[in-house]
Amino acid sequence: MKIGVLGTGMVGVTIATKLIQLGHHVTMGARSPENQTAAHWAKAGGVNASQGTFTDAALYSELIFLCTKGEATLEVIHTVGRDAFGEKVVVDVTNPLDFSRGTPPPLMICNTDSLGEEVQKALPYARVVKALNAVNCEVMVNPAQAENPTLLICGNDADAKKLVTFLLRDFGWDEIIDLGGIKNARGTEMFVPASLSLAHVFGHSHFGFRVVGR
Amino acid sequence: MKIGVLGTGMVGVTIATKLIQLGHHVTMGARSPENQTAAHWAKAGGVNASQGTFTDAALYSELIFLCTKGEATLEVIHTVGRDAFGEKVVVDVTNPLDFSRGTPPPLMICNTDSLGEEVQKALPYARVVKALNAVNCEVMVNPAQAENPTLLICGNDADAKKLVTFLLRDFGWDEIIDLGGIKNARGTEMFVPASLSLAHVFGHSHFGFRVVGR
Numbered sequence: 001m002k003i004g005v006l007g008t009g010m011v012g013v014t015i016a017t018k019l020i021q022l023g024h025h026v027t028m029g030a031r032s033p034e035n036q037t038a039a040h041w042a043k044a045g046g047v048n049a050s051q052g053t054f055t056d057a058a059l060y061s062e063l064i065f066l067c068t069k070g071e072a073t074l075e076v077i078h079t080v081g082r083d084a085f086g087e088k089v090v091v092d093v094t095n096p097l098d099f100s101r102g103t104p105p106p107l108m109i110c111n112t113d114s115l116g117e118e119v120q121k122a123l124p125y126a127r128v129v130k131a132l133n134a135v136n137c138e139v140m141v142n143p144a145q146a147e148n149p150t151l152l153i154c155g156n157d158a159d160a161k162k163l164v165t166f167l168l169r170d171f172g173w174d175e176i177i178d179l180g181g182i183k184n185a186r187g188t189e190m191f192v193p194a195s196l197s198l199a200h201v202f203g204h205s206h207f208g209f210r211v212v213g214r
Numbered sequence: 215m216k217i218g219v220l221g222t223g224m225v226g227v228t229i230a231t232k233l234i235q236l237g238h239h240v241t242m243g244a245r246s247p248e249n250q251t252a253a254h255w256a257k258a259g260g261v262n263a264s265q266g267t268f269t270d271a272a273l274y275s276e277l278i279f280l281c282t283k284g285e286a287t288l289e290v291i292h293t294v295g296r297d298a299f300g301e302k303v304v305v306d307v308t309n310p311l312d313f314s315r316g317t318p319p320p321l322m323i324c325n326t327d328s329l330g331e332e333v334q335k336a337l338p339y340a341r342v343v344k345a346l347n348a349v350n351c352e353v354m355v356n357p358a359q360a361e362n363p364t365l366l367i368c369g370n371d372a373d374a375k376k377l378v379t380f381l382l383r384d385f386g387w388d389e390i391i392d393l394g395g396i397k398n399a400r401g402t403e404m405f406v407p408a409s410l411s412l413a414h415v416f417g418h419s420h421f422g423f424r425v426v427g428r
């Protein structure tokens with residue numbers, strides 16, 4: 001597939017690299033078409049890897065991974081505009097972490113709303129699937145590293161969730177549970193504070209949660 | 215041990231019954247010393263089971279399980295008064311669910327505060343340990359029913375957490391992880407929305423989360 005990855009942080013680079021390894025054509029999008037991280041990544045990624053603006057990455061793809069920082073996500077979407085996203089499937093990996101308020105960061109949006117829902121509202125034609133946000137980026141693309149946790153996904157479009165499930169099985173995810181509509185992103189985003197506490201206890205982030213007793 | 219259980223809902227009755235089975239002396243506390251649920255429970259529980267007011271249950275015990283409804287918890291504590299709790303260990307099983315705002319209920323307190331922290335603030339001498347809140351009450355006392363999930367606990371007093379860990383191992387909990395201070399109750403309480411989503415998907419609540427990859 002032609003896939004756009006918006007964001008050049010660790011999450012964007014890790015996911016984009018995995019997608020290249022799986023044979024997809026990936027455009028990494030950034031604010032600047034000459035973003036240095038994207039340039040290094042594209043050079044290392046070979047012929048299937050390219051870079052561009054956020055808008056380029058959204059336009060020249062069939063599916064989009066949203067890997068921007070939580071606080072920048074809605075602004076990036078508004079800058080790109082809903083038309084570039086069209087009716088595409090958008091995998092929303094973002095977390096609304098507010099790093100301006102000390103450590104551990106609280107969430108900017110939670111409980112009665114979620115960043116996943118705000119992304120879907122900002123992109124009314126796109127089919128947003130919330131996924132992967134609750135684990136470390138290395139676990140995202142290699143769940144075996146964390147002894148195969150369960151992945152909780154949600155979104156309003158059943159076909160979009162099927163496509164994302166298919167794609168993420170290639171990442172190595174065995175058990176993927178569909179929680180229902182995008183409103184359930186509240187729950188998966190609210191998972192993050194306990195994960196941050198556990199990361200502090202363990203001294204690493206290569207863990208996850210497996211649903212047992214279902 | 216002499217244990218007080220505050221609350222006569224499903225959680226209070228289930229925990230109090232388990233404690234009796236384990237040989238503890240249990241006083242179930244309610245607003246009224248003649249509460250009918252507590253009376254039935256005490257009659258069925260035998261010589262080690264008794265009932266009383268919330269204050270009785272706090273006073274005549276060495277350890278207290280707080281099993282009140284989220285919205286009533288702080289009011290019950292203020293009515294009983296901090297002196298009745300003294301420096302005892304208080305196991306806070308409550309969730310700040312706001313059932314006045316539709317289904318699924320959001321949390322009344324979250325993200326930058328938690329009910330666990332508020333309980334500790336209201337009981338400055340007591341040693342509050344947040345535990346068990348994120349699972350169904352039948353799983354609380356029989357984690358094998360949910361294939362042995364991980365229990366996350368937190369609290370400011372190390373000895374209190376040791377005592378609670380010892381007690382909950384008797385409930386059947388194998389893996390108990392101490393997240394640190396009571397501030398981490400934010401995370402364990404924020405687990406609840408995803409759990410409610412999963413309960414809706416599964417059609418039952420006899421599941422849990424096992425931490426993998428630690």
